[in-house]
Amino acid sequence: MSPETFQGYAAIVAREFGIQLPPAKQALLESRLYRLLREDGPAAAYGTAENFLRALRQDATGRLLSILSEAITTHHTFFLREADHFAFYRDEVLPYLERTIRDGDIRTWCAACSTGQESYTLAMLLEDYFALRGSGWEKTLLATDLARDVLAFAREGIYPSPTVKDLPETWRRSYFHAVDAGHVQVVDAIRRQVLYRPFNLMTPAFPFRRPFHVIFCRNVMIYFDAPTRRQLVQKFADFLEPGGFLFSGHSEVIDRQAAPFFAYVMPSVYRKRADA
Numbered sequence: 001m002s003p004e005t006f007q008g009y010a011a012i013v014a015r016e017f018g019i020q021l022p023p024a025k026q027a028l029l030e031s032r033l034y035r036l037l038r039e040d041g042p043a044a045a046y047g048t049a050e051n052f053l054r055a056l057r058q059d060a061t062g063r064l065l066s067i068l069s070e071a072i073t074t075h076h077t078f079f080l081r082e083a084d085h086f087a088f089y090r091d092e093v094l095p096y097l098e099r100t101i102r103d104g105d106i107r108t109w110c111a112a113c114s115t116g117q118e119s120y121t122l123a124m125l126l127e128d129y130f131a132l133r134g135s136g137w138e139k140t141l142l143a144t145d146l147a148r149d150v151l152a153f154a155r156e157g158i159y160p161s162p163t164v165k166d167l168p169e170t171w172r173r174s175y176f177h178a179v180d181a182g183h184v185q186v187v188d189a190i191r192r193q194v195l196y197r198p199f200n201l202m203t204p205a206f207p208f209r210r211p212f213h214v215i216f217c218r219n220v221m222i223y224f225d226a227p228t229r230r231q232l233v234q235k236f237a238d239f240l241e242p243g244g245f246l247f248s249g250h251s252e253v254i255d256r257q258a259a260p261f262f263a264y265v266m267p268s269v270y271r272k273r274a275d276a
Contacts, residue, residue: 001030001049008053009033013072016065017146018202018232019223021072029072036071043067066198070147077114079121079167082218085247086121088269089214093245094129097213100243106130107210107241108141111201111217116154116194117163118216119143120186123193124175140192142212144199151196157186201232211241218268219249230255237261240272 009029010021021029036043037052043064046052056064080086097106106126110119119141126139145151161184164172176184201220215236221229233254236246248254248268262270 001026001033005050005053008057009049009068012053012056012065012068016202017069017072017200018225018228019072020225032071036067066148069200070149073147077117077219079117079164081118082250082268084266085216085218085269086125088266089122089245089247090125090129093214094125096243098130098133101213104136105138106141107212108214109208109212109216109239110141110143110194111199111215112220113143113145113151113154113196115150116143116157116186116196117159118218119154119194119196120157120175120190122216123190124171126193127175127190140195143194143196145196146198146200148198151198154194155191155196157191158183159185202228206235206239208239211239211244213241213244214247215240215244216247218247219251221248221252226255230259233259233262237272242272242274244272246270246272 003023003026006021006023006026006029010025013019013021030049033049033052037046037048038044043052046055052064056068059065108122108126110122113119122141123139126141130137130139143154145154158179161178161182164176164184172184175187175190177187179185201217217232217236221232224232229252233246237259240246245265246254246262246269248270250268252268254262254270259270261272263273265271
């Protein structure tokens, strides 16, 4: 791949997805595109990175852009990743939501949900907490990602059995069932509590009708430059209820001077000020 071709891809990826591809990432992009163009899929017909780039620039449907997004995004996640976040969510956030939500509608957004482990962890925690508190609680949470293939995987909710071995025994018994000797599936009741939808965090105007009480967006902003991170954090502030919580990844730091609406709670947990 020539430097000019790489720069062409880097410009599209930055503009459409907010992800920065410095020159040091050229080899990574080449390997991802090589697989994409060799697999038996819709991109294989283009044969070379140069041909695919030309087609991307001419495509008005967004179909090729979606294919590119699935090639360049990383989907590394697991159940209870960064477990201190989930402990805080269980012990502090959920009791706060129970005390303060008057209509029973708990609005949670798991942004960049990848293959579903994070969103299902939240759904199981919600079920644990609210199952014995009556039927008046709406616990369905929104989970979004750029890549449609990982969303399809998440909806199925099927995972290798070893990936759940460290979960609480009560979860393994109540929230999973075996599908074969090596895999388990999230039970239907929990899968129904997660609404998976494609969504690009670079969308200029977010379409949500009501603000959320909790937003999880973890280990995504590390791929963005500082102006993009600031713009996204501002949008999160716009779509959080006063007193609502934002969880970011442990390797991501929010500039509090650039995000005055948020108060620091603990590492990678922020709260929208009640007077914001």
